[in-house]
Amino acid sequence: MDGGPGSAANRWWIYRGTGEPLRDTTLGELLPEPPPWRRFDGGPLLQAPPGDDAEIERRLGAAPPAPGLTGVAQTEADMVNAALLLRRPLLVSGRPGTGKSSLAHRVARELRLGRVLRWHITSRSTLQRGLYEYDAIGRVQDAAATRAAAGDAAGEQAEPDIGAYIQLGPLGTALLPYGEPRVLLIDELDKSDLDLANDLLGVFEEGSFQIPELRRARRRHPTATVLTDDPGGEAEITGGSVTCHAFPLIVMTSNSEREFPPAFLRRCLLLEIPEPGADELAAVVAAHLGHDTSDQWRDELISRFLERSRERGGLSVDQLLNALYLTTGQRGPALAELAEKLWHHLNGSGPGTRTG
Numbered sequence: 001m002d003g004g005p006g007s008a009a010n011r012w013w014i015y016r017g018t019g020e021p022l023r024d025t026t027l028g029e030l031l032p033e034p035p036p037w038r039r040f041d042g043g044p045l046l047q048a049p050p051g052d053d054a055e056i057e058r059r060l061g062a063a064p065p066a067p068g069l070t071g072v073a074q075t076e077a078d079m080v081n082a083a084l085l086l087r088r089p090l091l092v093s094g095r096p097g098t099g100k101s102s103l104a105h106r107v108a109r110e111l112r113l114g115r116v117l118r119w120h121i122t123s124r125s126t127l128q129r130g131l132y133e134y135d136a137i138g139r140v141q142d143a144a145a146t147r148a149a150a151g152d153a154a155g156e157q158a159e160p161d162i163g164a165y166i167q168l169g170p171l172g173t174a175l176l177p178y179g180e181p182r183v184l185l186i187d188e189l190d191k192s193d194l195d196l197a198n199d200l201l202g203v204f205e206e207g208s209f210q211i212p213e214l215r216r217a218r219r220r221h222p223t224a225t226v227l228t229d230d231p232g233g234e235a236e237i238t239g240g241s242v243t244c245h246a247f248p249l250i251v252m253t254s255n256s257e258r259e260f261p262p263a264f265l266r267r268c269l270l271l272e273i274p275e276p277g278a279d280e281l282a283a284v285v286a287a288h289l290g291h292d293t294s295d296q297w298r299d300e301l302i303s304r305f306l307e308r309s310r311e312r313g314g315l316s317v318d319q320l321l322n323a324l325y326l327t328t329g330q331r332g333p334a335l336a337e338l339a340e341k342l343w344h345h346l347n348g349s350g351p352g353t354r355t356g
Contacts, residue, residue, distance in 0.1 A: 010077070014084060015107055017077035019060075019287075027111045028180045031084060034247070038087035040207040042177030042243030049114035049182060050230055056116070059105045061287030073280075079271040080107055080249075084181070086269070089204055089250035091189070094273030096255050097316025099284070103273075104185040104251040113249070117184045117229055119170040121192045127199040130171035130186075132226070134213050139165040162217050163224030163237070173229040175207060177245035186252040190260075197264040204250075204267055208243035215240030275309070276317065278302055284317055285324060298324060308343050319343050 014030045022030075033039075080103070083090040092100045108116045119130050142160045168176070174184040189197065203209055214224050214237060223238045252268070254260075276284070281302050301324060309315040323342045 010074070012085075013077055013081050015077055015080045015110060017073050017080075017106070017110070019106070019110060021110055022112050026180065027084075027113065028246075031180075034085075034087045038247060040244045040247060042175075042208070042245040045177055045179045045245055046235060048180070049178065050233070052115035056105050056109050059102055060109065061284070062290070076103065076271060076273075079269055083269050084249060087247035089252055089268045090271060091252045091254060091260075091265070091268040092271045092273060093254040093256045095275065095314045097314065097318065098273045098276060099317055100253040100273050101185060101187055101251075104183050104249075107249060107251070108183040113180060113183050115230060117170040117174050117182055117248075118187060119184065120187045121189050121196070123191060123193060125192050125196060127171075127196060127203070130169045131175075131203070131209050132166055132168045132172045132211055134211075135165040135167075136213075161224070162213060162221060163226045166211065166213065166224070167227040168229055168235070168242075170229045171203070172209065172242065173233070173235075174248035174250070175203070175209065175242055175244045176228070176235050177243065179246060181246045182248040184248045184250045186250060188255065189252045190254045190257045197260050201264060201267060207247050208241065211237065211240045211242070213240070275314065278306060281305070281317065281320060285321065288321055289324060297327070301327070305343065312343070315343050 014027065079090060082088075092103060094100050104116050104118075108114065119125075139160055139162065146160070170184055171186075174182040176182075211226075214221075214226075217224070218239050223236055224240075225234050225236050227233065228235050278299075282298070285298060285302070302320065305315065305320045305323070319342055323338070326338065326342075
């Protein structure tokens with residue numbers, strides 16, 4: 001099939017979708033200049049983020065080399081590369097359990113972009129919590145404790161450093177001035193309050209945000225060291241303002257449970273993840289369980305899984321992995337019944353129940 005990773009049609013690709021990490025180069029060396037309307041000048045540049053190989057392998061498996069790409073994977077690679085070059089967020093929609101969230105980890109591993117920042121959305125999620133949180137009560141309590149211990153002699157020393165009480169959220173951390181894009185996963189955006197999508201527009205367009213608590217204190221503390229969303233991470237912020245240098249690769253997932261405002265959709269690239277086929281499922285199984293499971297039993301179980309998934313309105317890839325892990329190397333008449341119990345509906349009904 002024309003259009004694979006090495007074809008002339010796709011020589012513009014940086015992300016190849018093969019699972020093989022970049023070698024002897026970096027994304028910063030490969031990525032061309034952004035469009036003039038998507039240039040950001042944040043700085044000074046921060047060190048590269050920490051890696052998280054264990055978490056990525058837990059989510060993706062060992063990532064064997066891909067001999068070729070299916071049409072689905074080529075479309076996915078097209079949209080990821082478009083998002084990278086245009087510096088635009090990518091909204092990934094599809095049925096639950098089709099692997100939307102894993103896309104962020106695949107890109108991070110292949111392009112060696114370090115730890116994936118993850119913001120799991122609920123109905124209580126707000127833009128500010130995605131950007132930062134300020135523990136004002138903790139600061140007041142610590143100041144009072146210092147004054148009580150030192151008395152009036154404490155003076156201004158009783159006021160703790162404000163930066164120690166500010167922690168950037170996943171979105172705020174992604175917008176720090178890194179030399180290469182951070183990967184940010186905003187998971188299940190359609191679970192949010194109706195206003196969150198509109199609230200994100202300004203941040204996506206400007207690539208920056210303000211921290212009012214630091215801006216009010218900037219005369220006395222022009223630079224503050226705050227915590228980030230990375231384990232043990234810190235960053236210096238000057239003047240209470242954060243501006244990115246490399247716009248992050250933002251992967252937002254949606255289960256297609258609601259519509260988003262046209263203004264929001266206009267500023268995003270859209271990718272629809274279809275139901276995985278037998279080849280895609282076999283690749284996932286090989287990545288997680290190795291090629292030892294590539295036998296007649298694995299192929300038979302994948303075929304049965306696809307049939308049950310069609311009957312039951314869609315099953316999760318995790319359910320297939322669970323069944324294979326329990327039954328690989330084992331045979332017997334009870335295995336079919338076990339698989340059926342594992343492959344329950346994803347609509348809230350229990351195993352064995354039927355919905356209209």
